Amino acid sequence: MPKWKRYLTLFIAAAVVISLAACGNGNKEQQAPSTGGEAASNGDVKLRIMWWGSQERHEATLAVLDMYTKANPHVTFDPEYSGMDGYLDKLSTQAAANNAPDVIQLDPGWISDWSARNQLADLSSGINLSNVDQKVLSGGQYNGTQYAIPLGSVAYGMIYDKAALEKVGVPAPSNGWSWDDFFAMAKEMKGKLPEGQYFTKDYAGDYFAYSAYQYAQGKGQVVTNEGVFNVDQDTFLAWTKQFEELRKEGIVPPADLNASDKEFDPTMDLLVSGKIVIRLSFSNNLGAWNSLKEGAYALVTMPRAVEAGGWLKPSMFFGISATSKHAEEAKKFVDWFINSPDAAGVLKTARGMPVNSEIATTLEAQLSDTDKAGLELLRATEKDGQTFSAGAKGWTNFIDKDWPLVRDELSFGKTTPEEAYEKLKQAAAEYE
Template sequence: MLRWKRSLSVLAMTALVGTLAACGGNGGAKDADSSVKPTGTSAAETKAPSNEPVKLRIMWWGSQPRHEATLAALDLYTKNNPNVTFEPEYSGMDGYLDKLSTQAAAKNAPDVVQLDPGWMPDWMSRGQLAELAPEVDVSKFDEKLLSGGQLDGKQYAVPLGSVAFGMVYDKAAMDKLGIKNPQNGWTWDDFFALAKESKAKLPKGQYFSLDYGGNYFVYSAYQYAKGKGQVITDDGHFNVDQATFLEWTKKFQELRKEGLVPPADVNASDKENDPQMDLLAAGKVLMRYSFSNNLGTWDSIKPGAYALVTMPRAEQAGGWLKPSMFLAVTKNSKHAEEAKKFVNWFVNSQEAANILQTFRGLPANKEIASSLEKSMSDLDKVGLGLLRATEPDGQKWSAGAGGWTNFIDKDWVLVRDQLMFEKVTPEQAFDQLKEAAQSYEK
């Protein structure tokens, strides 16, 4: 990890003197008054940026390389704007939403927050975010990416990047074991066949993939691939296809019995991107789902070992392109104008992009993205390859209807764990999901 710190420090200092060329990487808890409608923060309500000392709280999740890049960017902003300092709060994804939601409910959220696209409908509709216009310029962004941060024609969050949903696999381990590598365009039939072919070659304690029998995101990809549409419709209806769900969960039930996915207790211990707890990084599984911008993170853990491949398909594509995440200013920020000024720099400044690279996906600002593509690292080019391979017929990503975050993050997770530990049958799991969904239906 020291190599990252050294290189990012150099980037920050070089960008400061202006000589760096372009270089090559669901909603929170309700407010106390959930009837509040989303409104922007006017100049009359908040002081305009000034030279007065300002400390901005900013919160994000990610891997260690993303943390280091972001901290370097914050340092550069302070050097350019000495009156602005930062109080960063960063972590892995686990527990992030719960912490942020608790802060928002207490009206103590950070000034600037990173949000998952799936959380946007709830956060906007509950009035938790400040309108970004006119301080944040979005003229160079693709409308398809911007739309996830819009409500009633107003922009409440800006997309940070574009990513493709696919898989990462341990190419070095598979080659050593004599297991063939998956190829772009492979199918779910190929996935399950390769899992069974690997059984005779896997040593004790090593497994083909994580147990995705109850995983919301990978099941969504399977249902898409089977031509059955979204799991939750845009107008707020439960749309899990029962036959497809049972087929999926029973396939993983079989993999579980054959020892091709980890035992439930081992699978439950996985913490993505943690060098010690991540089961792929620990060499216990050969593949897991990932996004096109994450190869640099995996490579920092085990250099040269990993490769990316498209999400398996069936009658249709399984993977999709989506905004990687959004950046927003919270409604109750006492420094909203300074926060918006910073957000504008973060997403539109070349000097910021030179440091942040593609750790949040290919930048959503088209000019910035083009500048980085010209001199991408080999790892970033692999990630871009997954994005380009997904583009032609990838599924249309949708944030879905507001109000379903707890269903995905809590109800579905409970059913997932019960399936994994075989406390319920696939049929019972479906019934539980359908019953839980009733309270979220519009």
């Protein structure tokens, strides 16, 4: 059976419970009560809402849910939240069983698939979008219809351990550095780092890390908007062979340690636990890492080559389930979430800089030093950063399933860079 059919069968079969991995730093997963989304007999409404993120995001979001209920006593919430690991699997299973939450946090890369499957409500009306940039709004559209509302904007860059670099006498990277600088720094680390510490993760088969590298080489998207496989073979081989060399020299973690990494987990995040010195990060995530080890980290732009490697993107979206019994109440909540200065004052940059331009301007003066550092990365990337593209309909499994398989095979030495490229190319052909 072709791979895409196997995934479709799994999706439609639903009722299979796929566990949503908690991010482990005290993050909590709320199970949806059977009454979620049902109207109480007295006319009150309970909205189920689901999101992923760090503990910082969880606490801020719970606070604004309470704020909304105080202003609208007839509306209460059943929140479901955890880390990113497994989030899409669980959400897809719920949706296939017609049991999706009323309000759903969505990654930009999922919008086309979810809209095409008629799983999202039309949000073309009922939400004030007058202060939202059209370029950001377009990421939540499918065939000209608005199905998801952006919540903020972020930039993709890197985060590093300041003390670890200072200890080994290696200068910290600066905005505008190149991929040549990155790999030179990696090799400079050899013999300087203490036993059990490595330069960075093994990113040989990481979709987003490679995307940044291909962008920087001027080769464009990994998957085009038209759904065409566009992994440049020479660029992919150059990237994977660089990491193959770092792997052999012990500059990146061994495969089992690399696979154990869980972002924002105080014991399993390789950066927080001191196992690596630098890793990928979005501009709005510094606060999450800072909450685990205050003042330890700094942000820097994604390395570049002939073009910028980093990109700007809507941080995430809120969508409303097409099966929600309370779509209008859910719209009112989403409208308030993006347009309320009071909500923004609590959320700050937990989901990137607020998407409402007026609120974002007002908020800048109120930002903490940590949030200002995130804003600095955002502004540095805005100058010539790549424009984020969610790719084409039908590619979610290619990105979320096929790439991780190749990633693990490369890390464990079970495939060569040449074989990995052919596997990705073959997998892509099953989606085109």
